[in-house]
Amino acid sequence: MTHLPPKLRIGIIGTGIMGRGHADVLAAHPDAEITAVCRKPLADAPVFPTYRELIGSGLVDAVSITTPDHLHADMMVAAAEAGLHILVEKPFTTTVEDADRAVRAIRQAGVVAMCLFNHRWVPAYAQAKDQMGVIGEPVVGYARKDDTIYVPTEMIGWADQTTCAWFLSSHDIDLLTWLYDDHVAEVFATARYGKLRDLGIDTPDAVQIQARFSRGAVATFESAWIYPNTFPTMVDSYVTVVGEDGVIQLDRQRENIQLATDKAYTYPRNMLQRVVHGVPAGAYRDAIHHFVACARTGTEPLITVESSRHVTAVLAAAHESVRSGLPVKVS
Structure with missing residues (x-):
């Protein structure tokens, strides 16, 4: 009998339009659960005032970063250094220096990370x-x-x-x-x-x-x-x-x-x-599901952090x- 990994505990950093979109998909996912959010209430999960407190809470295995473009890098580096898997909205970062910092931290930590270029789905x-x-x-x-x-x-x-x-x-x-x-x-x-x-x-x-x-x-x-x-x-x-x-x-x-x-x-x-018959669907949902599967099994995602750095x-x-x-x- 094959033992599957436990549900992926995910913290959402950024509770705007994209954060709500991630929350809708993750809340309906049978193998994931939202266990923390940053700054504003979203889903039935504890709220942390800063992303660093969420990352250090011990409540999450992965983070979903949905903040404005220019804020992604520091959050990815902090998450990687804490051993957390990372799903980040596009673009990966807005400077090459930040992209290199993030890629380096992710590869050194050995965590699964993916930028949500959902059009591939x-x-x-x-x-x-x-x-x-x-x-x-x-x-x-x-x-x-x-x-x-x-x-x-x-x-x-x-x-x-x-x-x-x-x-x-x-x-x-x-x-x-x-x-x-x-x-x-x-x-x-x-x-x-x-x-x-x-x-x-x-x-x-x-x-x-x-x-x-x-x-x-x-x-x-x-x-x-x-x-x-x-x-x-x-x-x-x-x-x-x-x-x-x-x-x-x-x-x-x-x-x-x-x-x-x-x-x-x-x-x-x-x-x-x-939404099809009350269930989230579409390329956006499929991309997030791909990340969850990769994070639970340690598989490299279709979208590598190096391609997103490019x-x-x-x-x-x-x-x-x-x-x-x-x-x-x-x-």
């Missing part, structure tokens, strides 16, 4: 990965992820401490490097400031990144977050990959239902987060290119 994207051999060597790709202006002005209160590229293109960079099975060698990027600055939020309206991969393929990563709120989805997402022998196109809008009322015409989101390095180089106006090699 979108069925169409996973199917595209399986079909990459059919279209041959990658040649050119394009990934667009644009948000409505609701996101930087209402949904998050820290848009001035990040950019649409960190917030949105991080997903697409992880996705295309995975599909290409390659890494980015050099980037050239431009940004446009205007509308959000006029609203008192000092962050770009849009960023475009041109990337050259090590085997010669190229890709464009577009991000913006000033679509009008009348757009029928909060996110406009599209990916295409051209190979030497074929092309794959992935249009997120095509997999959504269409809903028309006297107030609006919408495509309710259903691929990442949805996404950070690509974006750091892109922002340096925006500042300098020159191409920048990826560290």
